Amino acid sequence: MPKVVFVSPGGARRELAIADGWTLMEGAVQHNVQEIAAECGGGCACATCHVFIDPAWLSKLPAPAAAEQDLLDCTAVPRQENSRLSCQLKLTPELDGLVVMLPERQT
Amino acid sequence: MTRHVIIGAGQAGLQIVESLRKEGFSGEIALIGDEASAPYQRPPLSKKYLLGQITAERLLFRAPEHYGRLGVELRLSTRVTAIDPAAHTVTLAEGSQLEWDRLALATGARVRKLGVPGAEDPRVHVLRGVEDAEALRQGLEQAARVVVIGGGFIGLEVAAIARKLGLEVKVVEAQSRVLPRVVAPLVSTFFHELHTGHGVRILLDQQVAALVPSADALTVQTQDGTVIPADLVVVGIGVLPNTELAEAAGLACDAGIVVDEFARTSHPHIVSAGDCTRHRNLLFAAPHRLESVQNAVDQAKVAASTMLDAPVPYAQVPWFWSDQYDVKLQMVGISTGHDSLVVRGVPGPDGFSVFYRSGDRVIAVDSINKPAEHMAARKLIAAGGQCDPERLADTSTDLKTLLQ
Numbered sequence: 001m002p003k004v005v006f007v008s009p010g011g012a013r014r015e016l017a018i019a020d021g022w023t024l025m026e027g028a029v030q031h032n033v034q035e036i037a038a039e040c041g042g043g044c045a046c047a048t049c050h051v052f053i054d055p056a057w058l059s060k061l062p063a064p065a066a067a068e069q070d071l072l073d074c075t076a077v078p079r080q081e082n083s084r085l086s087c088q089l090k091l092t093p094e095l096d097g098l099v100v101m102l103p104e105r106q107t
Numbered sequence: 108m109t110r111h112v113i114i115g116a117g118q119a120g121l122q123i124v125e126s127l128r129k130e131g132f133s134g135e136i137a138l139i140g141d142e143a144s145a146p147y148q149r150p151p152l153s154k155k156y157l158l159g160q161i162t163a164e165r166l167l168f169r170a171p172e173h174y175g176r177l178g179v180e181l182r183l184s185t186r187v188t189a190i191d192p193a194a195h196t197v198t199l200a201e202g203s204q205l206e207w208d209r210l211a212l213a214t215g216a217r218v219r220k221l222g223v224p225g226a227e228d229p230r231v232h233v234l235r236g237v238e239d240a241e242a243l244r245q246g247l248e249q250a251a252r253v254v255v256i257g258g259g260f261i262g263l264e265v266a267a268i269a270r271k272l273g274l275e276v277k278v279v280e281a282q283s284r285v286l287p288r289v290v291a292p293l294v295s296t297f298f299h300e301l302h303t304g305h306g307v308r309i310l311l312d313q314q315v316a317a318l319v320p321s322a323d324a325l326t327v328q329t330q331d332g333t334v335i336p337a338d339l340v341v342v343g344i345g346v347l348p349n350t351e352l353a354e355a356a357g358l359a360c361d362a363g364i365v366v367d368e369f370a371r372t373s374h375p376h377i378v379s380a381g382d383c384t385r386h387r388n389l390l391f392a393a394p395h396r397l398e399s400v401q402n403a404v405d406q407a408k409v410a411a412s413t414m415l416d417a418p419v420p421y422a423q424v425p426w427f428w429s430d431q432y433d434v435k436l437q438m439v440g441i442s443t444g445h446d447s448l449v450v451r452g453v454p455g456p457d458g459f460s461v462f463y464r465s466g467d468r469v470i471a472v473d474s475i476n477k478p479a480e481h482m483a484a485r486k487l488i489a490a491g492g493q494c495d496p497e498r499l500a501d502t503s504t505d506l507k508t509l510l511q
C-alpha cells in the first residue's frame with residue numbers, strides 16, 4: 001500500500017498507508033485526518049478536501065479535470081499552484097512516499 | 108460518570124459522537140445502530156457503489172479501529188425498542204437497559220412502500236441501506252429490462268446506472284414531470300431530456316396499479332391499463348421518517364420528530380438530528396424536514412452543542428447534490444415559495460444555473476455542471492440573497508464578484 005505523509009498546518013507529520021485505488025481523501029478521512037472535511041464524501045461538489053501537494057510530486061499526478069479546476073477556485077484557503085482536491089486523487093504504487101500539506105481550514 | 112446515548116449509527120449519529128468529543132466531552136458515549144455495518148455513506152449507494160466501482164469498505168466514514176480511539180461504545184445490529192424519558196433509560200432489543208444523561212435520536216428514515224398487489228415480489232427492490240444496494244447491484248447483473256417506479260433523485264440515479272450497465276430502462280412517474288417536488292419545470296425538462304437522450308423511456312402521469320408476477324417477467328400495470336414487462340423493478344417513491352420510538356415516548360412528532368433550532372425535542376434532555384426531524388432553521392420562517400448529508404451533519408453539530416449545554420442555533424444554508432451520467436446537479440437553499448426565476452446560461456451540456464427568487468431575494472439556486480457557481484450561490488444565499496437579476500443572468504459577470 002502506498003504511504004502518504006500528511007503535514008498539518010502546525011508542521012506535525014503523519015504517515016498513513018492507503019490502499020491502491022482509494023482516493024487520498026478516503027484514506028485520510030477513514031484515519032481521522034481532521035483537516036480534511038470532505039463534506040460531500042468525494043462527490044467533487046464541496047471543495048472541503050483541499051490539499052497542497054509537495055511540489056516535488058506535482059508532476060507525478062494526473063492533471064485536474066474541469067470540475068476539479070472549477071472547484072479549486074472555491075476553497076476556503078485560496079488555491080495555490082500546488083492545490084488539489086484530495087477526493088479526485090487515486091493512489092497508485094508510483095505515489096508511494098507522496099507528501100501533502102493540509103490547509104488551515106476547509107470551510 | 109456522565110453517559111450520552113445516541114440512537115441511530117448513520118451520518119447524523121456519528122457526527123454527534125465526533126462533535127461531542129471534539130468539543131471536549133470526556134464521559135461515556137454509546138452509539139447504537141440496528142444495521143450490521145459501522146456507519147457508512149449512503150450517497151454512493153445509488154452512484155459509484157451501484158456501478159460496482161467501489162467496495163463496501165470504501166463507504167465507511169471511519170476505519171473500524173477509529174471507534175476505540177474515539178472512546179465510543181459502538182453497538183451494531185442492535186435495535187432500541189423503547190425510551191423511558193422519565194427514568195432516563197433506553198431498552199435494547201435483547202431486553203437490556205441503558206441509562207443516559209442526554210439522549211439523541213438520529214433514527215433517519217425508511218423507504219415508503221409501494222402499496223399495490225405484487226409489491227412483495229422478490230424482483231422488487233428498494234434502496235436505502237448497503238444491503239439493499241448490494242441486492243440491487245446483483246439483481247441488475249441478471250436483468251435485461253428494468254422499470255424504475257418514481258422519477259425522484261434516487262429513481263433517476265438508479266436509471267442512469269442501469270443505462271450505464273447497458274440495460275433497458277423505463278421510469279414510471281405519477282406526476283406530470285420528473286423531480287416534480289424539488290426543481291423548476293425547466294430543470295425537470297433538462298433531466299427528462301438527459302435521460303431520454305441516454306435511451307431511457309419515461310412515462311409521466313402514470314399511477315402504478317399492480318405488479319403482476321409470472322415466471323419470466325414481473326409486469327408493471329398502470330391505472331390506465333399500460334403494461335410494462337420487467338425483470339427487475341426498483342421503487343423510489345420517497346421515505347418516511349423513523350418517528351415511532353419518539354412517538355411511543357410521548358415526544359412531539361408531526362411527520363418528523365419536532366425539534367427547535369437547538370435540535371431539542373419536546374423533552375429537555377432529548378435531542379434529535381438528521382432525516383428524522385421536522386426542524387427549525389433560523390434562516391427560514393417555517394419548519395421543514397430535509398433528507399441530505401448537509402442537514403444530517405450540520406444539525407448533528409447543533410444537537411451535540413445542546414447536549415453539552417452550550418447550544419448553538421441551527422442557521423446553515425441547506426445544500427444537496429445528485430449525479431446522473433456525467434451531469435452533476437447541485438442545489439442550495441429551499442425554493443418553496445419562489446415567485447420568479449432567473450436562468451444563467453443555456454440549459455445544455457455546458458451547464459447552467461437557475462436562481463429561484465422571492466421578491467428581490469434569491470432563496471435557492473440549482474446549478475448543473477457549474478460547481479463554482481454553486482459555491483458562489485451558497486455564499487450569496489448565506490448573505491441574504493440580495494442581487495441584481497440582470498447581473499445574475501449575465502454569464503460574463505463572474506458570480507463571485509457579485510458578492511463583494
Ligand SMILES: Cc1cc2nc3c(=O)[nH]c(=O)nc-3n(C[C@H](O)[C@H](O)[C@H](O)COP(=O)(O)OP(=O)(O)OC[C@H]3O[C@@H](n4cnc5c(N)ncnc54)[C@H](O)[C@@H]3O)c2cc1C
Nearest residue numbers: 115117118119140141149150187214215381382398399400
Ligand atoms: C441511495 C441514497 C442516495 C443519497 N444521495 C444523496 C446525495 O447525493 N446527497 C445528499 O445530500 N444526500 C443523499 N442521500 C441522503 C442522505 O444519505 C441522508 O440524508 C443521510 O444519510 C441521513 O442521515 P441520518 O443519520 O439522518 O439517517 P440514516 O443515515 O438513515 O441513519 C439512521 C440510522 O438509524 C438506524 N435506526 C433507526 N431506528 C433505530 C432504532 N430504533 N434502533 C437502532 N437503530 C435505528 C437506521 O437503521 C440507520 O442506520 C442519499 C440517500 C440514499 C439512501
Ligand code: FES
Nearest residue numbers: 042045046047087
Ligand atoms: S470531498 Fe467534496 S469535493 Fe472532495
